Amino acid sequence: MNVDLFITCLNDALFPRTGEATVRLLERLGCDVRFNAAQTCCGQMHFNSGYQEDALKLVRHFVETFRDAEVVVAPSGSCVGMVRDLYVKAAEWAGDETLLREVRLLAPRVFELSEFLVHHLGVEDVGAYYPHRVTYHQTCHAMRVLRVGDAPLKLLQNVRGLMLVALPNVEQCCGFGGTFSVKNADTSTAMLADKVQNVLSTDVEACTAGDNSCLMHIGGGLSRLRSGTRVVHLAEILASTEQEVFA
Amino acid sequence: MSAGGIKPKTTFQQAAKVTLANSQMRRNLRHATTTIRDKRLRTVAELPDWEALRDEGARIKDHVLANLGEYLLDLEASVKRRGGHVHWARDAEEAREIVAKIAASHGAREVIKVKSISTDEIELNAALERHGIRAIETDLAELIVQLADDRPSHILVPAIHKGRAEIRDLFRAKLGAELLTDDPKHLAEAARVYLREKFLTTKVAVSGANFAVAESGTVCVVESEGNGRMCVTLPDVLISVMGIEKVLPTWQDAAVFLRLLPRSSTAERMNPYTSFWSGVTEGDGPQEFHLVLLDNGRTDVLADDVGRQTLRCIRCSACLNVCPVYERTGGHAYGSVYPGPIGAILTPQLLHLEDKNANTLPWASSLCGACYDACPVKINIPEVLLYLRGKINEAKPLSAEAVAFKTVAWVMAEPHRFEGALKLARTGQGPLVKDGAIHALPGLLSGWTDARDLPAFPKQSFREWWRASRER
Ligand code: SF4
Numbered sequence A: 001m002n003v004d005l006f007i008t009c010l011n012d013a014l015f016p017r018t019g020e021a022t023v024r025l026l027e028r029l030g031c032d033v034r035f036n037a038a039q040t041c042c043g044q045m046h047f048n049s050g051y052q053e054d055a056l057k058l059v060r061h062f063v064e065t066f067r068d069a070e071v072v073v074a075p076s077g078s079c080v081g082m083v084r085d086l087y088v089k090a091a092e093w094a095g096d097e098t099l100l101r102e103v104r105l106l107a108p109r110v111f112e113l114s115e116f117l118v119h120h121l122g123v124e125d126v127g128a129y130y131p132h133r134v135t136y137h138q139t140c141h142a143m144r145v146l147r148v149g150d151a152p153l154k155l156l157q158n159v160r161g162l163m164l165v166a167l168p169n170v171e172q173c174c175g176f177g178g179t180f181s182v183k184n185a186d187t188s189t190a191m192l193a194d195k196v197q198n199v200l201s202t203d204v205e206a207c208t209a210g211d212n213s214c215l216m217h218i219g220g221g222l223s224r225l226r227s228g229t230r231v232v233h234l235a236e237i238l239a240s241t242e243q244e245v246f247a
Numbered sequence B: 001m002s003a004g005g006i007k008p009k010t011t012f013q014q015a016a017k018v019t020l021a022n023s024q025m026r027r028n029l030r031h032a033t034t035t036i037r038d039k040r041l042r043t044v045a046e047l048p049d050w051e052a053l054r055d056e057g058a059r060i061k062d063h064v065l066a067n068l069g070e071y072l073l074d075l076e077a078s079v080k081r082r083g084g085h086v087h088w089a090r091d092a093e094e095a096r097e098i099v100a101k102i103a104a105s106h107g108a109r110e111v112i113k114v115k116s117i118s119t120d121e122i123e124l125n126a127a128l129e130r131h132g133i134r135a136i137e138t139d140l141a142e143l144i145v146q147l148a149d150d151r152p153s154h155i156l157v158p159a160i161h162k163g164r165a166e167i168r169d170l171f172r173a174k175l176g177a178e179l180l181t182d183d184p185k186h187l188a189e190a191a192r193v194y195l196r197e198k199f200l201t202t203k204v205a206v207s208g209a210n211f212a213v214a215e216s217g218t219v220c221v222v223e224s225e226g227n228g229r230m231c232v233t234l235p236d237v238l239i240s241v242m243g244i245e246k247v248l249p250t251w252q253d254a255a256v257f258l259r260l261l262p263r264s265s266t267a268e269r270m271n272p273y274t275s276f277w278s279g280v281t282e283g284d285g286p287q288e289f290h291l292v293l294l295d296n297g298r299t300d301v302l303a304d305d306v307g308r309q310t311l312r313c314i315r316c317s318a319c320l321n322v323c324p325v326y327e328r329t330g331g332h333a334y335g336s337v338y339p340g341p342i343g344a345i346l347t348p349q350l351l352h353l354e355d356k357n358a359n360t361l362p363w364a365s366s367l368c369g370a371c372y373d374a375c376p377v378k379i380n381i382p383e384v385l386l387y388l389r390g391k392i393n394e395a396k397p398l399s400a401e402a403v404a405f406k407t408v409a410w411v412m413a414e415p416h417r418f419e420g421a422l423k424l425a426r427t428g429q430g431p432l433v434k435d436g437a438i439h440a441l442p443g444l445l446s447g448w449t450d451a452r453d454l455p456a457f458p459k460q461s462f463r464e465w466w467r468a469s470r471e472r
Helices: A009-014 A016-028 A044-048 A052-066 A077-094 A097-109 A113-120 A140-145 A151-157 A185-201 A212-224 A234-239 B012-020 B023-045 B050-066 B068-081 B092-105 B117-121 B124-130 B140-147 B164-175 B184-201 B227-233 B251-265 B298-302 B307-312 B318-322 B324-329 B340-350 B358-363 B370-374 B381-395 B400-412 B415-428 B443-449 B462-470
Strands: A002-005 A032-034 A071-074 A110-112 A133-136 A163-165 A206-209 A230-233 B085-089 B110-114 B134-137 B204-207 B211-213 B218-223 B237-243 B273-278 B288-294
Touching: A002 A016, A009 A016, A009 A212, A009 B415, A009 B462, A016 A032, A016 A230, A016 A234, A016 B462, A044 A052, A044 A077, A044 B381, A044 B400, A052 A077, A052 A097, A052 B400, A071 A077, A071 A097, A071 A113, A077 A097, A077 A110, A077 A140, A077 B381, A097 A110, A110 A113, A113 A151, A113 A234, A133 A151, A140 B370, A151 A163, A151 A234, A185 A212, A185 B012, A185 B324, A185 B443, A206 A212, A206 A234, A212 A230, A230 A234, B012 B324, B012 B358, B023 B251, B023 B318, B023 B324, B050 B068, B050 B251, B050 B307, B068 B085, B068 B211, B068 B288, B085 B092, B092 B124, B092 B204, B092 B237, B092 B288, B110 B124, B110 B184, B110 B227, B117 B124, B117 B237, B124 B134, B134 B140, B140 B164, B140 B184, B164 B184, B184 B227, B204 B227, B211 B251, B218 B227, B218 B251, B227 B273, B298 B307, B298 B340, B307 B340, B307 B381, B318 B324, B318 B340, B318 B370, B324 B340, B340 B358, B340 B370, B340 B381, B358 B381, B370 B381, B400 B415, B400 B443
Parallel strands: A002 A032, A002 A071, A071 A110, A133 A163, A133 A206, A206 A230, B085 B288, B110 B134, B110 B204, B204 B237, B237 B288
Antiparallel strands: B211 B218, B218 B273
């Protein structure tokens, strides 16, 4: 299957290893992975911060870039959430009928990594090996916008050597929320404090999730506490094998 | 008295700073919201048709909103037919005057009140005070808030932020109750003794309305304590203040909301008291009934295609109870009688997006979406939040933040600009990076590094890796 990778601007800039892992993983599963270098950013940060006109430029750019893709896969629930859920709104609010039509055609072909693997490729065991104690943080957009359900858990349960520990209060937001973390830093920090406490209570080596934006937040808190617990993107765990450890 | 109103005195950020520091309140809130969240999930799961019921609730509300004028006129006609009076209040000022005039015309020095968040919205108590009339809250939690000279912190459990010991001290000081313990039973008894006397001696009552049925002119209040029942049956004169969006066409519609409301709000299968009244009945109940229909910004919300769904709200408070922001900051941070997610979208809209403090509320959300999942009438709160953020930004003069966003959008519109910016950032971050991470950022971004580290830009971006490894 031809898979167009949407790496997302955050991963491209700050977490290239997640991208590398995603490529290796998809290729291992027989996908023909392409990377269209024209891609940049989905526009979520702008749209969510109330700069809809600016976001619209990025929405148009995304649609142009991926118009001809068979499927687009991204290692980020929140960026895929933006495309699938909010691109329609962006086009509607702008009153752009042409864009709306294009978005309606493209959005259903854009998938978050775990849902693509489980629901689309029908794979639950990706042949990974990762011999550590790990807890899984359910990110809000994957859970409530994309409804990925237990797809990530199924994948993790089949990773050899991995011991999955349930995260208390798993359904609660980590407090990132994009610019919320800066604009309402005090509230965001209070939410983060509880999330970090929950992660630490599981006594794991690493906390994983399908989204580096949330992980950057949780990881930033864990690191500030010098806690010794890491964050690692789901793709990196799934890409790891006995031969090659990614995370 | 319990202060009210919908105009926040400060921005959400400033108010949250204060409330976040209150550790007692944080513990009380966490306990209360966690308990009710779990219970709600259990009671909702009992109904196999819950999702269909939510759809039905949303559908009925949308239908009403699309034909609001017609149903309000029906309601007016029905209430009059049953011997009641109907008053139309364009804004808070008009509504306050209507109620005060009616109360004064009966020579009232005191009125009893129940279930009336809309009267808090219009700051009725203070207005009555100016007319020399004391308003007495009879809902237990409202009474606590009133005695403490505080503001409600929740739309359903206004005293959710208060602990039992605090309440005991309050009852001792304000009601002269001889309370040795903070046992809830004894606290309730002290309130009961005080209220019983008020119910039996006060001639005028003011209530809110959960909804009103247009076909029969029936008003309904749903509550847990029975104090509402006392309020709407014992006095001679009853004045009900109701937001215009609360009208429902038929009893069948009311039945849908009587199923949706208790499970969403108190996580109960059925609330203990549901009172209905239609106009006046000779020799039974109040002999004079007034219905005040309150607009106060609602028709303008109605006129907005995206914002309109806000008016579906049945004030169940489910969105507050699941909101991680509300759980940390409490209701006071929202500066309005409507706190939490619904407050974040309702308050600024009622104020026509003109109030600079209320206009910070749409940003008081991490957009986690828990409110949307919980809402029994499926108000897409995250969508409205985003929409309002856009409208508020649009109306503002160009800020440093807006310029920054514009610049980023310009950079991101072209991959080569993005790549160039990355290279620049990599060089520029030099002095900020220590041990592979950034621990302090300047300016706007310092909010992040106050509590969190940030990873440094790595040597190679993904696209550079791809080019190097794939396109040889
Ligand atoms: S917005 Fe929905 S969940 Fe919140 S109070 Fe209103 S009806 Fe209830």
